[in-house]
Amino acid sequence: xxxxxxxxxxxxxxxxxxxxxxxxxxxxxxxxIINPFDEYAIEEAVRLKEKVGGKVTVITMGPPxxxxxxxxxxxxxxxxxxxxGDRAFAGxxxxxxxxxxxxxxxTIGDFGVIFCGKQxxxxxxxxxxxxxxxxxxxxxxxYVRKIEEVGENSIKVQRMMEDGYDLIEAPVxxxxxxxxxxxxxxxxxxxxxxxxxKAVIKQLNAQAINADIKQTGLAGSPTQVKKIFTPPQRKGxxxxxxxxxxxxxxxxxxxxxxxxx
Amino acid sequence: MANKIVISADKCVGCGVCETTCxxxxxxxxxxxxxxxMEKCRFCGxxxxxxxxxxxxxxxxxxxxxxxxxxxxxxxxxxxxRHGEISSVVYELLNKGAELAKSLNVSLSAILIGxxxxxxxxxxxxxxxxxxxxxxxxxxAEFQDDPYSCILADLIEEEKPExxxxxxxxxxxxxxxxxxxxxxxxxxxxxxxxxxxxxTRNLMQTRPAFGGNIMATILTPRHRPQMATVRYKVFKEAPxxxxxxxxxxxxxxxxxxxxxxxxxxxxxxxSSADVNISDADIIVSGGRGLGNPEGFKLIRELxxxxxxxxxxxxxAVDSDWIAYSHQVGQTGRTVAPxxxxxxxxxxxxxxxxGMSSSDxxxxxxxxxxxxxxxxxxxxxxxxLYEIIPAIINEIKKI
Numbered sequence: 001x002x003x004x005x006x007x008x009x010x011x012x013x014x015x016x017x018x019x020x021x022x023x024x025x026x027x028x029x030x031x032x033i034i035n036p037f038d039e040y041a042i043e044e045a046v047r048l049k050e051k052v053g054g055k056v057t058v059i060t061m062g063p064p065x066x067x068x069x070x071x072x073x074x075x076x077x078x079x080x081x082x083x084x085g086d087r088a089f090a091g092x093x094x095x096x097x098x099x100x101x102x103x104x105x106x107t108i109g110d111f112g113v114i115f116c117g118k119q120x121x122x123x124x125x126x127x128x129x130x131x132x133x134x135x136x137x138x139x140x141x142x143y144v145r146k147i148e149e150v151g152e153n154s155i156k157v158q159r160m161m162e163d164g165y166d167l168i169e170a171p172v173x174x175x176x177x178x179x180x181x182x183x184x185x186x187x188x189x190x191x192x193x194x195x196x197x198k199a200v201i202k203q204l205n206a207q208a209i210n211a212d213i214k215q216t217g218l219a220g221s222p223t224q225v226k227k228i229f230t231p232p233q234r235k236g237x238x239x240x241x242x243x244x245x246x247x248x249x250x251x252x253x254x255x256x257x258x259x260x261x
Numbered sequence: 262m263a264n265k266i267v268i269s270a271d272k273c274v275g276c277g278v279c280e281t282t283c284x285x286x287x288x289x290x291x292x293x294x295x296x297x298x299m300e301k302c303r304f305c306g307x308x309x310x311x312x313x314x315x316x317x318x319x320x321x322x323x324x325x326x327x328x329x330x331x332x333x334x335x336x337x338x339x340x341x342x343r344h345g346e347i348s349s350v351v352y353e354l355l356n357k358g359a360e361l362a363k364s365l366n367v368s369l370s371a372i373l374i375g376x377x378x379x380x381x382x383x384x385x386x387x388x389x390x391x392x393x394x395x396x397x398x399x400x401x402a403e404f405q406d407d408p409y410s411c412i413l414a415d416l417i418e419e420e421k422p423e424x425x426x427x428x429x430x431x432x433x434x435x436x437x438x439x440x441x442x443x444x445x446x447x448x449x450x451x452x453x454x455x456x457x458x459x460x461t462r463n464l465m466q467t468r469p470a471f472g473g474n475i476m477a478t479i480l481t482p483r484h485r486p487q488m489a490t491v492r493y494k495v496f497k498e499a500p501x502x503x504x505x506x507x508x509x510x511x512x513x514x515x516x517x518x519x520x521x522x523x524x525x526x527x528x529x530x531x532s533s534a535d536v537n538i539s540d541a542d543i544i545v546s547g548g549r550g551l552g553n554p555e556g557f558k559l560i561r562e563l564x565x566x567x568x569x570x571x572x573x574x575x576x577a578v579d580s581d582w583i584a585y586s587h588q589v590g591q592t593g594r595t596v597a598p599x600x601x602x603x604x605x606x607x608x609x610x611x612x613x614x615g616m617s618s619s620d621x622x623x624x625x626x627x628x629x630x631x632x633x634x635x636x637x638x639x640x641x642x643x644x645l646y647e648i649i650p651a652i653i654n655e656i657k658k659i
Contacts, residue, residue: 011286011471063300091303094450098442122471124591125450130406130438139407139522142435156526161431162539162586162594163343164531166403169524181585218264218303219324222447222484225305226465228284231476234617237638239629247641248651251623252659254639260600260621261567261656 001054001112001172005045005078006101006132007038009062009069010122034069037117040178043185044147045115046077052150055079057108061089061100067201075188075196082108086206091218094123098131100216104209105136113155114175118143126177133175140175141168145182264304265320268295272316279308279317284475326483327445330462333423333485336362339413339437340371340385340393341428343404344528347381349498349540350428352388354491356499357455358426359389361464364457367423368392372416374409376402379511386507388499394420394510401514403525404432410439411520416512417444422486424464426455429490441488447481448488453495464489473591473614493539494597495618531586538587543569543600546589546616547577550605550626550645554582559649560604566656572596572616574606590615604645608633625649 011030034042045056058073060066061084070081084104092100105111114133119126126142133140141159149156153172158165160179170176188196206213214220238254240247255261268279268288275293287301288308295308295316309317338354340347355371362369371390373382375397382393396412417425417440425440427433429451441448453476454467463480464487470477481487538544545564547557557571564571573587589596591611601619606612608624608631616622617636624637625645634640641648 087300090300093447094438095441095445095447119592121592123450124469125448126434127438127441127448127450130435131442134410134439134442140435140439141406141523143431158529159431161343161528162537164529166528167526168405169526171522174522179585219322222327222441222445222481223449223479224482225284225303226478226480228282228305228307228470228475228477231469231473231614234622234636236635237622237640239634239640239642241629241642244643244647244651247643247648248655251639251641251652252655255600256659258621261659 001048001052002110003045003049003054003056003113003115004105004108004111005038005041005056005058005073005115006129007042007058007060007069007073007117008035008120009033009060009066010035010120032065032068034072035117035120035122037119037121037178037180039117039185040180040182041115041117042073042076042078043183044178045113046186047183048113048147048150049077054112057082059084059101059104061085061092061097061104070201071196071199072188074199075192076186077192080202081199082202082204084204084209086216088206088211088213088216091221092216093221093223094125094127094131095222096216096218096220098128098135099220100206100209100211101128102132102135103211104204105132107204107209112172114138114173116175116177118177118179129175129177136175138173138175139170140177141170142177144176144178147182264322266297266302266304267318268297269316269318270294272314274314274316276313278311278313282307282311284470284477324483328483328485330423330485333421335367335370335420335422336365336424337370337372337422337426337486338390339425339427339433340373340381341430341432342373342375342378342381343432345375345378347384348428348430350430350491350493351385352498353493353496354426354428355385355389357491357496358424359499361424361455361457364459365423365462370394370422372413374401374412376400382509386509387501387503387505389502389505390507392508392510394512396512396514398514398516400516400519400521403528404436405521405523405525406436406439407520407522408514410436410443412514414440414443417486423462425486425488427488427490429492433490437488437490446484446486446488447479448490449479449481450490452489452491455489455491463487469591469614473610492595494595531584538570538572538589538596539594541570541596542598543567543602544572544589544596544598544616544619545569545602545604546572546574546606547583547604548574548606548612549576549580550607551577551582552605554580556605556646557583559646563602563649563653566653567600569598569600572601574609574612603633603637604649606633607631608636
């Protein structure tokens with residue numbers, strides 16, 4: 001099976017902090033990483049290949065620097081990598097991103113299962129996976145936490161819901177977005193690291209994928225950012241210190257006063 | 262004319278305010294002057310506003326509307342149901358939706374999709390819907406993306422609403438994306454504030470970005486409808502008005518032709534998710550400061566005593582101390598209980614964004630200076646393994 005996995009390079013969000021004086025985003029020292037949810041998608045794609053045979057192609061849309069994310073994916077078992085990049089794609093929202101990625105996938109031809117992480121940690125929208133599936137006219141299942149069975153033409157998966165999980169059977173080809181419960185990603189092997197170093201990354205620009213420029217990038221994006229601001233901070237309240245017993249008495253007193261218990 | 266942004270090297274004093282303000286990391290200082298990386302710039306204008314010496318000028322391309330916006334009218338709420346029950350987020354959306362509809366002087370409609378569900382239509386009218394479109398068919402008993410997205414997309418194209426609101430639930434987030442992709446319109450995820458710009462009738466959709474570090478207000482200026490998924494618990498539920506009048510429109514589907522490529526094989530309930538933390542009035546949450554998974558026994562004891570639910574920080578979930586269904590925060594659930602008790606949780610922004618609308622926050626932590634202790638209503642400084650048992654004792658005395 002030709003398995004695809006779509007990934008995104010994001011800022012390592014744990015490092016993103018607010019500058020206490022200016023109240024703005026500190027960007028110094030923020031390294032670019034593979035979106036953590038995509039690591040589970042990569043791992044699941046590689047596991048599926050190991051089970052049914054075939055190859056895994058990893059795809060990202062982004063600037064030239066995103067190549068490092070693709071090489072990292074190869075180091076953990078992906079076979080081929082494609083960087084979809086063009087100035088015309090800059091400023092894309094989820095619709096225009098999905099358009100560029102799905103258009104690129106159409107040029108690749110045959111594929112079986114496409115994996116995506118459930119969402120990216122910078123935007124947190126969870127929209128690109130399902131949108132890509134729609135634009136490719138294939139079904140998708142979101143929030144997949146386990147693949148139960150892989151048949152010739154179908155795949156049975158557990159879809160995580162707020163109150164448990166649904167068991168869903170999807171035909172192949174289809175797109176799955178995965179949650180972190182699905183696996184524990186492997187660490188790159190020495191052989192994998194060598195492969196990553198040597199890999200030739202295929203570059204696809206707008207022309208190569210025959211994209212309609214009017215539907216890409218900022219121009220093709222239905223949504224626009226109007227303004228950005230720091231969320232209002234909650235003001236601090238009362239601090240209780242000292243012996244645990246005294247603290248507990250004071251707190252329970254407060255809660256009683258306010259009729260909270 | 263394309264979008265243009267120019268930083269005058271003559272005027273720029275190299276203060277760097279624009280660099281730190283740019284939400285897209287598109288500005289950097291080179292040789293003491295600010296430079297824009299055109300690949301990253303989205304022409305949001307934040308830098309123009311903050312520049313103290315007015316060195317930045319921006320011109321935005323005037324782009325024609327993608328559709329004739331005057332044909333689109335009305336506010337819609339997708340009335341999500343699961344196992345035949347309407348999700349509480351729907352009532353929150355009807356409340357906000359009614360306010361938006363009033364401000365636009367249009368009607369509020371609800372879209373109900375399911376099986377044996379028609380009896381719920383009046384509930385939606387009682388909560389403020391003027392019209393309810395009902396699709397009731399055995400094929401639609403359980404949520405599947407294909408038929409649900411086809412139905413909603415078709416109805417949107419037929420009836421042309423200007424706004425479509427959905428809950429930011431697993432269901433909503435999954436199929437809203439397909440609908441927006443189908444009909445080529447904007448979808449804004451996880452909104453926490455919605456307002457109408459009276460002049461343009463645009464919906465101003467505010468959502469957290471960058472893990473909650475910043476809020477972004479998003480518009481869908483040229484396309485219709487404007488679609489948004491909305492977080493739970495950010496708006497109050499619409500009150501019930503018994504016997505309110507409204508119109509119920511029963512729609513039919515063609516079971517033979519509707520696209521339905523996946524098969525629903527069954528639902529398996531998570532027994533540990535018996536208490537839905539999104540609905541709890543009191544939540545006691547544990548974090549890394551517990552030190553070990555055993556700590557959750559103490560958390561549960563306090564939660565049980567208060568009749569509340571158990572929550573957790575991402576750190577605790579990542580350490581496998583407790584199931585993901587308990588996780589509060591950006592990548593978990595959003596909660597807004599009457600009392601939120603954060604035990605050994607330092608208060609990373611990603612956690613804060615999921616619980617900061619709680620009425621009362623109680624923090625228990627050794628580190629007085631951590632963000633949670635600095636923002637809580639009541640901050641209890643000390644060892645949680647001493648303080649929590651003491652609180653349990655005190656409450657038992659009441």
